[in-house]
Amino acid sequence: MNNTKQKIIQHSLVLFNENGISKASLRDIAKQADISVGNLQYHFKKREDIVELLYFELVDKLDNITALKTDDILKSFINIGSESITIFYDYRFFFLDFISIIRQHDKIKNHYSELSKHRKDSFLEMIDMLIDHGLFRKEELKGEYQSVYKRIEVISNFWFSSILIQSKTLSKKAIDDYSLVISQSVYPYLTEEGRVHYKRMFNEQVL
Amino acid sequence: MNNTKQKIIQHSLVLFNENGISKASLRDIAKQADISVGNLQYHFKKREDIVELLYFELVDKLDNITALKTDDILKSFINIGSESITIFYDYRFFFLDFISIIRQHDKIKNHYSELSKHRKDSFLEMIDMLIDHGLFRKEELKGEYQSVYKRIEVISNFWFSSILIQSKTLSKKAIDDYSLVISQSVYPYLTEEGRVHYKRMFNEQVL
């Protein structure tokens, strides 16, 4: 990608993450990237093109999460979550402005919808494997693990928003907090054997 | 409250809920309420005053959730959640624009922060009661129920946002979906006796 173009999206990302998309005017971005507004417009015909490009950058990075095939399947299950949220953090503007973006970009909306479906399928597949390995218990309610996924989905999409509501700023600590909350949310579904693994992984103090 | 003022906030709420705060200009609101912009400005010096007033309306309604002291304590536990989310729905603009509101209104941010703390305390008290009654199991991880609350908090705050990401519009069905997801999220913490109650309440098909 062009050097200038690179500079633009790089600085856009910073501005977006800091104060939200709506607070970053084209003039702000141009100034930050140390180029003229005319130049900015030359590279991005429409303002929203920047957002789209950043979104698909995010998607790319998510696609490249390798399952990290450890022999410990529970560990890689948890790892995928951690890696995802780490990428989310880098593009947090997207999640902080989720609704307004979705309302404006049908393309992004549709794409993310599809992406979520895939992620859900992968999740459920992984759960099946974990059940087969005797680490997770079987479903006791109808659609129980779908419901588990739904919860994790909401929490991951809006974790940073949730943090920002209560604290002044957002830091990388939010990533670890997320991992803790998610792993704890999964704990009750573990079998005896699964809990042994869990304990080993987190050195969690089981009461 | 004044009749005109009432009309303003009523129509503001509709517009806000439909397309988000940022898409509702003062002229839009005035037009919708069938008054002049001048008149609108007479009643609300600053645009943000409307938002604040609506927010405190929401808070008022939340305060008035009576515990509905059924003899069934599990039922009233679930009921509080349902009633909350029903009120949330009426003021959904607030949750759909959560971050931008928070960024703009320190007053609201601080207030909601406090409110959340109270809600958390109430939640944990209720859990203690449920444990005492033998319906919930004891904590097995450190801060386990705090983590449960955190999850419920995020999900309730961003449930409607989450729905809107995937579907075209928002309907009251979202309320029931929420109740299902939340009750399922609590199920694994129930004791044997608790699960009997649960089954009775929801006629849930336990596999």
Place this chain on the structure above:
DNA sequence: AACAAAGTAGTACACTTGTACTAATCAAAA
């Protein structure tokens, strides 16, 4: 009836925004 206060309408202004447009500069190929 008179009058003060509250309520209402309409206009105007200053500011910001996205973006269209033109001219200047640069890079590279012929």
Place this chain on the structure above:
DNA sequence: TTTTGATTAGTACAAGTGTACTACTTTGTT
């Protein structure tokens, strides 16, 4: 070297926004 196309800067404009301001109308009190 010339020339062509890509890149950059700067200016201008139209639209929309919040809000200040003035004048008119209604209401209620004395």
